[in-house]
Each structure stands twice: as structure tokens, then as C-alpha cells.
Amino acid sequence: MRLPNLFQTRNGRFAAFFLLYVTEGIPLGFAATAVATQLRRQGVGPAEIGAFIGLFYLPWAFKWAFGPIVDVFAIERLGRRRGWILGTQIVMVATLFATSFLKLPEQLWLFSAILLVHNTFSATQDVAIDALAINTLNEHERATASGVMFAGASIGQMIGGSGALLVTSWFGFQSSFYFVSAAILLVTLFVVLPMKEAATPPRVRAAGSAMAAAGREMREFAVTAFKSFMGTRGAFVGLFMSLLPPGAMCLGLALQSNLAVELGMDDGAVATMNFWSTLIGAAGCLAGGLIADRFDRRRALTWYILLMSIPVFVMALVLQHFNWIMPIAPDADKPDVPTLLMTAFWATTLVYAFFNGMMYSATTAIFMDVTNPVVAGTQFTAYMAMFNLAISYSATWQGISIEAWGYPGTMIVDGFYGMLYLLVLPLTRKRPGDVAADNALAPGRARKLGLVLALLCLAWLPVHALESQFGAAKDIVNILFTLVFIASALFLLAGAALLGAVAGRLTRIGAWFSPLLLLMQVRNYQDGLAAKLGVSTQSLGATLDIFLYGVPLLAAVLLWQMSRHAWADLALPSTTEGEAGDTALPGAKLAAAS
Structure with missing residues (x-):
């Protein structure tokens, strides 16, 4: 057949x-x-x-x-x-x-x-x-x-x-x-x-190897994305907003699965909860999109984030009330689970799923609003990539926090941290006279970004010196500085591409130096590295400290020097903000969730 x-x-x-x-x-x-x-x-x-x-x-x-x-x-x-x-x-x-x-x-x-x-x-x-x-x-x-x-x-x-x-x-x-x-x-x-597949015109092969052509496309993507982020106030704020979780995330990540097991739910019960929460979340996404399209979507998203925080706070208070604080080993003797606690878990999970779905649809639409239609595929893809990075680090820090502070504390912190989104959300609103790719202000935004990253790299020095006093929060602080080092490396690469001959040697040094910032991740693997090298953790740590102090310090100097340059070559084709929705990928509404 x-x-x-x-x-x-x-x-x-x-x-x-x-x-x-x-x-x-x-x-x-x-x-x-x-x-x-x-x-x-x-x-x-x-x-x-x-x-x-x-x-x-x-x-x-x-x-x-x-x-x-x-x-x-x-x-x-x-x-x-x-x-x-x-x-x-x-x-x-x-x-x-x-x-x-x-x-x-x-x-x-x-x-x-x-x-x-x-x-x-x-x-x-x-x-x-x-x-x-x-x-x-x-x-x-x-x-x-x-x-x-x-x-x-x-x-x-x-x-x-x-x-x-x-x-x-x-x-x-x-x-x-x-x-x-x-x-x-x-x-x-x-x-x-x-x-x-429908026939497409033969691809014109560029000079050089296919790998070199792919490299050129990646470079072009990065440069175009950087220019588009600097283009308007909304796009610039969207850069920071995409790295923040839009509201409390814990009841949609591993915390929910952990609690389900510890509360004694079998696989069939967890499957049923997942089925209904996914279905309700999809309905919330449709409802949230319809409402956000008919009313002020930033105000709508504000309400969605506040409403999705309520079930998180309620569940935290219920867990605190029943003294269900720290994680319990699955094979340990557990106290009887009160009916009210289990009912609250079901209710808050399902209510959260609905408002979480509403949030996703409105958030995606706002990122479309601040995207320049001329470079929609590039800019929107970059926003969604960073949004997924926010989900990734949220799952990581919450796991650490549960073991350090318990479930209620993690949920409270998650709820309030998610509300930071609301502080930057109003800044994405289009103002009279705003034009996408507002080239007059773009260089100033690039300089400010470089200066902020330089200060954050300097902030690492006292943080690393005092990290033994952070206790369980040390790993969470490390996650935040990992984002700083990645962003700093990307900024140095953008400077190498855009400043070019203007900054001369500075850009060449920045391009070669950026991989060292990515290697700062080695600080999280000192124990394993020491074991492989056959040395003590203490002796390796003393040697590694030269690297861990030196790289951020030198990066701060490079970033500060780059922030002093004009950044004149940030022009993109001009088009009115808010037209990007029709040019985004067909699957764009899923991108944030996936």
C-alpha cells in the first residue's frame, strides 16, 4: 500500500x-x-x-x-x-x-x-x-x-x-x-x-567550504541579533526580560514531580494529573491569547503572572502548615498525607496550569511586538533561545534550593523572583515616536550594556572570595554568574565583529579572550577535575584561583574599553514596532514552551 x-x-x-x-x-x-x-x-x-x-x-x-x-x-x-x-x-x-x-x-x-x-x-x-x-x-x-x-x-x-x-x-x-x-x-x-517536499530553487554555493559558509551564517545571525536588540528601547529591554522567568515556574517544572512522588502518588495518578494539567494549560494558552489580542496585552500579562503566582503561594502555605518542608526519601517512613494537603496539591497544580498557559501566549506576543519585522526570524529566535535558557537555569536552581531551604521556601522565592518580570515589562511599551532600529540611541545602549557587564564581572571578585559564606546559595549564585560570563563572551564577540578596525587590537584580543569566559564553567567541576589529575582539591583550587580571578578582571577591562567606543555601525532597516507578529515563524507560539 x-x-x-x-x-x-x-x-x-x-x-x-x-x-x-x-x-x-x-x-x-x-x-x-x-x-x-x-x-x-x-x-x-x-x-x-x-x-x-x-x-x-x-x-x-x-x-x-x-x-x-x-x-x-x-x-x-x-x-x-x-x-x-x-x-x-x-x-x-x-x-x-x-x-x-x-x-x-x-x-x-x-x-x-x-x-x-x-x-x-x-x-x-x-x-x-x-x-x-x-x-x-x-x-x-x-x-x-x-x-x-x-x-x-x-x-x-x-x-x-x-x-x-x-x-x-x-x-x-x-x-x-x-x-x-x-x-x-x-x-x-x-x-x-x-x-x-516542494521543489526549491537550487542553493547558490558560496565560496569556500560548507563549514565555512555555516560559520559565516552563524556570525551574520549573531551580528544581526545584536543590532536588533540595540534598535529600540523595547527590544533592548526584551533582551533582559527574556532572561527572566515570567512568573513562578516551579509548579511546571521538576518540583511538581518531586512533590507528587513524596506525597505518595503512584504512576497512574501522576499520569492523570499530567494529562489534565497539560489539557488545561492548552486551554489557558488559547484563552490568554484571545484576551491579550483584544485588550492591552501588557496589562493582561501582568494579571496572568500575578494569578499564576497565587496557587504557588497557596501551596507553599499549605505545605508549611502541615510541616512538609524538606524533601523526603521515597523509601523513608513517611507521615500520613492529609487529605487537605493532597486536595490542595491537585487544585493548585491545575489552576496554575491554566494561568501558566495564559502567560505563555501573552509573553510570546510581546516578544513579537518588540521584534523588528525586517529581521524577525533572527531576533525572535534569539529571544526564544534565551527564554529557554531561563527555564533551564530555573529548573537547576530550584532543585538546589529544595534541598537547602525546603519546598515552601523555594516556592516563595520562585514566586517573588518571577515578579521581577513585572518591573521591566512596562518598558517594552511603544512610546510615541519610537521606531524600530532607532539608530541614534542604539550605540548608547551598546555602551551601557558593556559597562554593566564590566561591573558584573568585577562583582565576581568579592563574590568568589566570600563564596564559602554563601552556604547552599553558592550554587545558585554560580548559575547567575554563568549567565554573566556567557553574556560577556557574546558581547566581546559582537564587538570584534562590529567595531573591527575602529578598535583594532582591542577587538582581536576580545575575540580570542571570549572562550576563556566560557571556560569559567570549570569552577563547577573542581572535585572531578582534581580526581582525574590525581591532585588534591585544595592544591588545584589554589592554582585555579589565578584563572578564576584573572579572567573576569581582564574581561572587565576589555568590556570597559569597548564601552568607550562609538559603536556607530548598528544600523538596521527602519520599520515600525509592533508589526512583527505576521512575520514570525508559524510555530512561534510554541517556541517559548519548548
Whole structure:
């Protein structure tokens, strides 16, 4: 029997992209719900689970780097995008199948590494699917397709989360790996293989190797994104806003799975909760989008963030009331769980899911508002990448915080930290006379950003000197400074590209120096590094301190010097803010969630 090419008809195209996005949602639901639940059930602590979830989301924060690779490298006879989708899905299935042979929690490090590879290919698939959608869908089909894609991802998360947990409750945890692998493979066999991609004009091959061409595209992406961020006040504020969680995130991340296990919920009950929360969250996304389109969306988002904080605070107070503070080992003798506590957990999780969905739709729309339509794909992708980075570090710090401060304390801090978003949100509002790519003010914004990063690098010096006094908060502070060092490295690279001959030697030094800022991450692995080198942690630490003090200090000097230059070459084509919504990717409304 010959399978149909779904791209031949309008409804077929909708069905194809629905199913392709199902395969994107499956890994997210599987890791964040099914795997996180089983890890806690097997005695893995909240900090390790938080780090696992944070690592799993990390490739989505860097998927902008995969775009040039997908654009440049292609096997034309397989289809420029179809070949990538086919290849990534095969690797996704293979990596999931490989993890089924690992023993948890003993091999958690290898399990995490393989799933990191898996999710890297999943993020690459997302880039290829969005590119295919742009080339395949007619303009009048794109709004409907965006909703269809979001629905597909939601169904995928239910399959990977609720479905995998139900299979686990019937046949054991190992069977869930075969289940999710089979679900992805079915789409590969019945959608991707029969797919006939529309013919596209032959790609003009640039001079040099394909790898060099991909590198040039990455550089062009980074430069264009930097220029667009500096273009208007809204875009500049959006740069910082995208690195903040929009409201309390804890009841949508691993904290919820940890609590479910500790409160005695079996896999079937967790699956049911995940099913309803995902469904209610999708309804909230639709409702939130409709309201935000008809009324002032910044005011709407303010209410959404405040409302999604209420169930978090209520659950924190209930846990405090019943003295359910610190995490409890799954095999420990537990106190009886009061009915009111379990009822509150169900109610707050479902209410939170609805307002969380409303928040996602409005947040995505605001990022579209501050995006310059001329560079919409570049700028919006960069915003969503940083948003995913915020989700990643939120999952990580919450896991650490649960073990240090307990559940109620973590939830209270998460709720108030999420409200920082509301302080910068009004600054994204368009003012009379604002024009996207307002080139007169862009250089000043670049100089201010360089100066702020220089001061933050200097702030690391006393923080590192006093880190022993931070206690459990040390790891959380480290996460924040990791963001500072990454941002500083990117700023130095942007300076090398944009200042060029104007700054001369300074830009060349900055370009070569930026990788050292990324290597500051070595501070988190001193114990393992000392063991491999066969030296004591103390002696390695003394040697490493030269690096850990010297690099931020020199980076601060370079950043300060760059902030003194004119940054004149920041011009982008001028267009009115607020027109970006029609030019964003068809799957844009999902990007923040995925």
C-alpha cells in the first residue's frame, strides 16, 4: 500500500505539521514528567533532578546555532528539510532506545549525556520543521497552522508524560522507552518517509567550504541579533526580560514531580494529573491569547503572572502548615498525607496550569511586538533561545534550593523572583515616536550594556572570595554568574565583529579572550577535575584561583574599553514596532514552551 503525501492538500499539511510537532513534544513530556518522576522514586535528590531537567532544556537555548547548519548542509535528493527531519528522528529513536539499557540511578550521568544528544537533535528537528513550514504553508494557512502545531506539541507532551507513566505502571519503567521510541518512529514511517517536499530553487554555493559558509551564517545571525536588540528601547529591554522567568515556574517544572512522588502518588495518578494539567494549560494558552489580542496585552500579562503566582503561594502555605518542608526519601517512613494537603496539591497544580498557559501566549506576543519585522526570524529566535535558557537555569536552581531551604521556601522565592518580570515589562511599551532600529540611541545602549557587564564581572571578585559564606546559595549564585560570563563572551564577540578596525587590537584580543569566559564553567567541576589529575582539591583550587580571578578582571577591562567606543555601525532597516507578529515563524507560539 502506497502511503499518501500529506503535503498535497490543505488538511493534509495541517495533519503533517500536527504530527511532526507531536514528535517535538514527546521528549519534553517524557523527561520533565515520566523520567523526573521515576528518578525521584528511585531516590535521586531534587538537586540532581533539577540539574537533569536544566541540562535537558539547554539545547533549546542554543538552537539558533543549528539554523545555519540546517540551511547549508543538505542532501537534496532527500529534500532540503525532509532529510534533516528524517535523520534527526532516527537519531532521536536510537538514543531513546540506547538509554533503555542503562541502570538508574547509578548511570544517571551517562543517561543525562545521551538524552542531551537526543534533545540536541530534537531542537535541530524543530529548526528544520519550522523552515519546512515557511516554505510549504500558504500565507493564509499560517495562523491556523500555528494553533495546530501547538496542539500537536501538547499532545506529544501528554504522550511522553502521561502515556509513558501509564505504560510504566503496567509494564515497568524500561517499557516506557520503547513506547516513546515507537511513537516517534510511527510518525517517521507514516508521515516523513512518504513526504514529498516542494521543489526549491537550487542553493547558490558560496565560496569556500560548507563549514565555512555555516560559520559565516552563524556570525551574520549573531551580528544581526545584536543590532536588533540595540534598535529600540523595547527590544533592548526584551533582551533582559527574556532572561527572566515570567512568573513562578516551579509548579511546571521538576518540583511538581518531586512533590507528587513524596506525597505518595503512584504512576497512574501522576499520569492523570499530567494529562489534565497539560489539557488545561492548552486551554489557558488559547484563552490568554484571545484576551491579550483584544485588550492591552501588557496589562493582561501582568494579571496572568500575578494569578499564576497565587496557587504557588497557596501551596507553599499549605505545605508549611502541615510541616512538609524538606524533601523526603521515597523509601523513608513517611507521615500520613492529609487529605487537605493532597486536595490542595491537585487544585493548585491545575489552576496554575491554566494561568501558566495564559502567560505563555501573552509573553510570546510581546516578544513579537518588540521584534523588528525586517529581521524577525533572527531576533525572535534569539529571544526564544534565551527564554529557554531561563527555564533551564530555573529548573537547576530550584532543585538546589529544595534541598537547602525546603519546598515552601523555594516556592516563595520562585514566586517573588518571577515578579521581577513585572518591573521591566512596562518598558517594552511603544512610546510615541519610537521606531524600530532607532539608530541614534542604539550605540548608547551598546555602551551601557558593556559597562554593566564590566561591573558584573568585577562583582565576581568579592563574590568568589566570600563564596564559602554563601552556604547552599553558592550554587545558585554560580548559575547567575554563568549567565554573566556567557553574556560577556557574546558581547566581546559582537564587538570584534562590529567595531573591527575602529578598535583594532582591542577587538582581536576580545575575540580570542571570549572562550576563556566560557571556560569559567570549570569552577563547577573542581572535585572531578582534581580526581582525574590525581591532585588534591585544595592544591588545584589554589592554582585555579589565578584563572578564576584573572579572567573576569581582564574581561572587565576589555568590556570597559569597548564601552568607550562609538559603536556607530548598528544600523538596521527602519520599520515600525509592533508589526512583527505576521512575520514570525508559524510555530512561534510554541517556541517559548519548548
